[in-house]
Amino acid sequence: MFMKLFKQKFSIGHEDKSLFISILLLLPAVTLVLVFIVNPIIQSIYLSFFRWKGVLGGSMPFVGIDNYTRVLSSGQFWNAMKNTLFFMIGGFCILMPLSFILALIITSKIKFVRFFKASYFMPVMLPLTAVGLMWVFIFEPNWGVVNTLLENFGFGNLKRNWLGEPNLNIWIVILVNEWVYAGFNMLIFAVGIIAIPQSLYEAAVIDGCRYWQKLKHITIPLSRESFKIFSIMCMTGCLRHFDLVYMMTRGGPNRSSEMPAIMLYNEAFVFRNFGQGNAIGVIILILGLSGSIILNKSLYQDDLQ
DSSP: HHOOOOOOOOOHHHHHHHHHHHHHHHHHHHHHHHIIIIHHHHHHHHHBBOOOOOHHHTOOBBBBTTTHHHTTOHHHHHHHHHHHHHHHIIIIIIIIHHHHHHHHTTTTOOOOHHHHHHHHHHHHHOOOOHHHHHHHHHHHTTTTTHHHHHHHOGGGGGOOOOOTTTTTTHHHHHHHHHHHHHHHHHHHHHHHHEEETTTHHHHHTTTHHHHHHHHIIHHHHHHHHHHHHHHHHHHHHHTTTOOOOOHHTOOTTTTTTOOHHHHHHIIIISSSHHHHHHHHHHHHHHHHHHHHHHHHHHHHHHHHH
16 A cells, blocks of 8 residues: 555656656747747737837837828738739749649659759759849849840840839749749648558559549649648748848839838838837738638638538
C-alpha cells in the first residue's frame, strides 16, 4: 500500500516537472510573439484613435473613429482595394494553374527534372529589390527589352509605357508577381502530389485510365489540401502586398497602382499622418483575419461533407 501511494505521488510530481519544462521551453517563443507581434498590434489599434505626426512628445488629440471614417470614405483606399482584388484574380486565375502545372512537371519522370526544379525556383531565391529593378529596365519605354523587340519584329505600334499607364501597369506587376512566386507555390502543390499513394495510379492504369483521367479523378481531388493552403496564402498575401509594387511603380502614376500597404506607408511615413496610417493597418488586419476565418470555416465544412 505504501509503495502504491509513493508511486502515485512520484507520478504526479513527474507530470508537474514535465509541465514546468514545457512552459520554460515555450517561454522564449511566446515572449517573442508578445513583444514583436501582439504588442505592435495593440499599439497600432491604440494610435489609430489619435491624430499624431510621429513626433515623440508631440500633441496627440483623440479623434475617435475619425481616422477610420476618413480611410473608408477615401477614393484612394477603394482604388487600393480594387488593385488587391486584381491581384487575387491574377493569383487564382494565373498563379494557381501555373504553379500546379509546374508541380506536375517536377514530379513526373522526365529527363532533366533537377534542372527544371532549379529553374522554376530560381526567382524565389532572388532579392525582390533586384527583381523589381530588373523588370523596370525590361519594361522601360525608350530602350527596354520589350519595346525594342516589338519594334524589331515590326510591331512598333504596340509599344507602350508599360509601367506608366494607369490601366495597364497594375497588370504588368501582377504578371511579374506570378513569375516570382510560381516556384514557391509549385513546392506546395508538389508536396501534395508526392503524398498521393502510387497504388492509386497503378490501379487506374490497370483499369485503362489515361493520363488526363488520372489527373482529373486522382491528382486534382487528392491535392485539395494544397489548393486550400494556396487559397489562404493568396488572399492574405494580396492584402499585405507591398515590396514588388513599390519597387516597380511606387504606387503610381497618380497612385493608380497603389496597394493598401503602400497607402499605409505613404500616410504614415510620407504625409506624417500616423493615426490614419495605423487605421489602415488595423483595417488590413481585420480583413486578413476575417478572410482567413471564413476560408478556414468554409473549407472545414467542405471536409465534413
